[in-house]
Amino acid sequence: MEYAKMGKNWNTRTITARDVTKKIILNNSRNCGLTLSNMKIKSYHHLCYYQILLFLISHLVRGIESQTYPGYSINVSSHVTVQRGLCVYIPCSFTVPTTETLTGIAVGIWYKWRKTPVASNNRSFSSNGRFFLTGDVQRGDCSLYIENPLYEDGGSYYFKVEDNIRFNYQDIMSFIEVTGLTDKPEISPKKSWLEGEKVTLSCTSPGRCRGITPNITWKGNIHNFETNNHVINHENGTKTHFSNITFTSRREQNNSILSCTVQLEGRLTTKQEITIKVEYPPRPPEIKCSIISKDSNELQSNKDCAMDANNTIYPLQGSSLSLSCSADSVPESSMMWKSFSETKTFSTMHKLILANLSRANEGIYMCQATNIYGTSNTSVTIKVASQGASKTFIATASRGGVFAAVIIVTGALLIQFFRKRKKMPDNTKLQKSHISNNDAIYCNIEMSPKNFRMNPTEQAESTQTSGL
Structure with a gap:
């Protein structure tokens, strides 16, 4: 007969006395010489017979108990995993015989195997704060909720119902495994x-x-x-x-x-x-140039070339010029080189190579970057210089540099000369200056009775003038 059945996608179990008996006999047949095919027992010690008999009797009693209480079943997962810091909901349902009716005061209790209870719907039950019986026991719901478990909470658990009946569903237990926190936000x-x-x-x-x-x-x-x-x-x-x-x-x-x-x-x-x-759309492209040259062994090498502030390049006639263009954009831009002088597209690649340069290659070259969000471009001017013009230019530049240096030094000496002359006193003017007898001289002399004395003649003249 069927004693306990697992739910959808779970294993179905049938527990009978015969199954238990066969399991015990299989486990002990090696030591006691028991053969299941013909059920003959060959024993080396009489003690083995007593052991087997004891196991048979105990499990036959269990089988009778299972058959004595038909209608009791529980539907719960046999293995549940829960992570530290998180929670898990374990659906569970159970049945009692149709002759029994659960009342509103029916109590459900979850036990850890061989330990104290961990969850109950009884209001007087003191929970550990991690296990909760959330199901409606009267309706046969024994669902369990576990939150923030500890590693020591791992183990086997079984359900018990108490009402006008009492029954332990110990034959079907749920094993709960507590693991580390692995789930991510x-x-x-x-x-x-x-x-x-x-x-x-x-x-x-x-x-x-x-x-x-x-x-x-x-x-x-x-x-x-x-x-x-x-x-x-x-x-x-x-x-x-x-x-x-x-x-x-x-x-x-x-x-x-x-x-x-x-x-x-x-x-x-x-x-x-x-x-x-x-x-984003492309930024203005960045252009880099290099001169392509070959040595005596026809090995090619690139040498960076100079570009002035106006994006102008002066390559020598007959040389080969390489122009590379790149633009920051997402998604990546398609690159294109155009010539304004010849009004045509030179290349649809990021690099443009002009070989054996001549005057015909002079002009403005534009690099254009385009993606789905827009277009951006940067231009460069090429002016080809002949080999002789280059030497003349260098000689002229050298002479011009020497001339400029002479002018600068001469100017500095003249400035220093005039500064010193300005600081010298004008002795000539001082020697030529004189005071005429007819010129009036005004002085602001502070008179003091102590320091001022008149001679007798001046004093007499002053007295006569005062009398007038």
């Missing part, structure tokens, strides 16, 4: 953004638990951003926690790392990273 959406676009990303914490409130943080090459935390409450009492970050995309953020870290209880952390993809 989820960042969405995963896509590319156009430069300057407003971006909003969400980071969802792993697990839909009831009493766990994670701390969610962001880190990356992001400036002037805004974050908001949200909670979604589900009908079964569980919650989903997530955080949004909003910022404006910039090309400097392309291929940079953005991470979301979730911290759970017990300082447990888990992190997820994404690579930001920002697309």
Whole structure:
């Protein structure tokens, strides 16, 4: 008869006294010489017969007990895995005989094998804060919820019902395995953004638990951003926690790392990273030039050439010039070289080679970069110089440099001479200057009775004048 049945995708078990007996006999046949084919026993010691008989009697009694209580069954997963810091919901249902009816005061209890109870719907039961019986026992629901378990919580668990009947469903137990935290938060959406676009990303914490409130943080090459935390409450009492970050995309953020870290209880952390993809039109292309030359062994070599501030190059006549062009853009731009003097396209590649240069190659060359977001270009002017003109130019430049140096030195000496002359006193003027007898001399002399004395003649003259 069927004693316990597992649910969908679970194994179906039939437990009978005959099955148990065969299992015990198989386990002990090697030591006691027992053969199942003809059920003959060849024993070397009489003690083996007593052992087998004892096992047979005990398991026959068990089988009778199972057959004595038909209608009792439980439907629960035989193996469940839960991570540290997270939670798990274990669906469970059980039945009792049709002759029995569970009442509203029916009590369900989950036990750890050979240990104390861990969860119950009895209000007076003191929970450890990690195991919860969430099912309606009266309706045959024995579902178990586990949250933030410890490693020592791993083991086998069985269910017991107490009402007008009492029954332990010990033959079908659920083994709970507690592992480390491996689940990562989820960042969405995963896509590319156009430069300057407003971006909003969400980071969802792993697990839909009831009493766990994670701390969610962001880190990356992001400036002037805004974050908001949200909670979604589900009908079964569980919650989903997530955080949004909003910022404006910039090309400097392309291929940079953005991470979301979730911290759970017990300082447990888990992190997820994404690579930001920002697309943008091409920047003005950068042009580099080099002179292609060959040695006596016909081996080719490139030598960088000079380009002035006006993007003008002066290659020698007969030389070969290589122009390379690159532009920063996402997605990558297609490159094209055009000549304004000949109004035609020279190359659709990033490199343009002009061999055996002559006056006909002079003109303006433009490099154009194009992707789906726009076009940008940069131009360069080529002026071909002949070999003789180059030597004349060098000689002229040398003579001009010497002449310029002479002018500079002469000017410096003249400036120094006039500065010294300006500082010298004008003795000639001082010698020629004289004071005429007819000139009036005004002095501001401070008179003091102590320091001023008149002779007797001057004093008499002064008295006569005063009398007048």
